[in-house]
Amino acid sequence: MYQSRFVEVTHDISVEVNPTYLQEESNPVGGKHIFAYFISIQNMGDRPVTLLRRYWEIKDNRGGAHQIEGEGVIGRTPTIVPDSEHSYNSFCMLKTYRGSMVGYYRMETTDGEMLRVRIPHFLLVSPLLN
Numbered sequence: 112m113y114q115s116r117f118v119e120v121t122h123d124i125s126v127e128v129n130p131t132y133l134q135e136e137s138n139p140v141g142g143k144h145i146f147a148y149f150i151s152i153q154n155m156g157d158r159p160v161t162l163l164r165r166y167w168e169i170k171d172n173r174g175g176a177h178q179i180e181g182e183g184v185i186g187r188t189p190t191i192v193p194d195s196e197h198s199y200n201s202f203c204m205l206k207t208y209r210g211s212m213v214g215y216y217r218m219e220t221t222d223g224e225m226l227r228v229r230i231p232h233f234l235l236v237s238p239l240l241n
Contacts, residue, residue: 119231123156124191124218128233133202139239142206146235150184152216152228153196160226161190162197164217167230172207184216208237 117128129149136145154160167179182188189197203212213232219225 117231117233119229120155121228122218122226123154124160124216124226124228125151125153125155126216126228126230127151127153128212128231130212130233130235132235132237132239134238137237139208139237144205144208144210144235144237145202146205146210147200147202148212148233148235149198149200150230151196151198152191154191154193157193158220158222159190159192160218160220161188162216162218163188165214165230166217167212167214169203169205169212170210171205172209175206203235205235208239210235 115129119126131147133145133147137143162183164182165184168176170176185199185201191197211232211234214230216228218228
């Protein structure tokens with residue numbers, strides 16, 4: 112059974128990912144498979160954290176891989192106070208029906224500690240495979 116919810120907790124920061132296949136945006140014959148992913152980052156600690164950078168490794172089913180690194184998420188560097196969360200969504204395109212993503216965020220606490228917060232490894236799977 113395909114798992115559609117992926118969670119990882121690092122330094123009292125929970126990252127939950129829910130990917131989905133966008134069939135209406137995809138063109139399987141042309142090798143274009145679009146996947147959206149919805150992310151919720153929850154601060155379960157006792158210090159505010161600011162998300163400064165992101166790093167992704169995206170792989171397709173044929174062994175193709177590429178990395179994405181940059182400032183913040185979707186143009187923002189949110190500060191997440193204790194007992195709150197920041198949610199956003201984005202997308203990626205694969206040439207195959209199946210792939211995966213994994214990564215991490217660089218975050219800084221209000222007292223200057225730098226944290227590496229893991230993003231769970233998650234699968235991108237087209238329902239067209241069933």
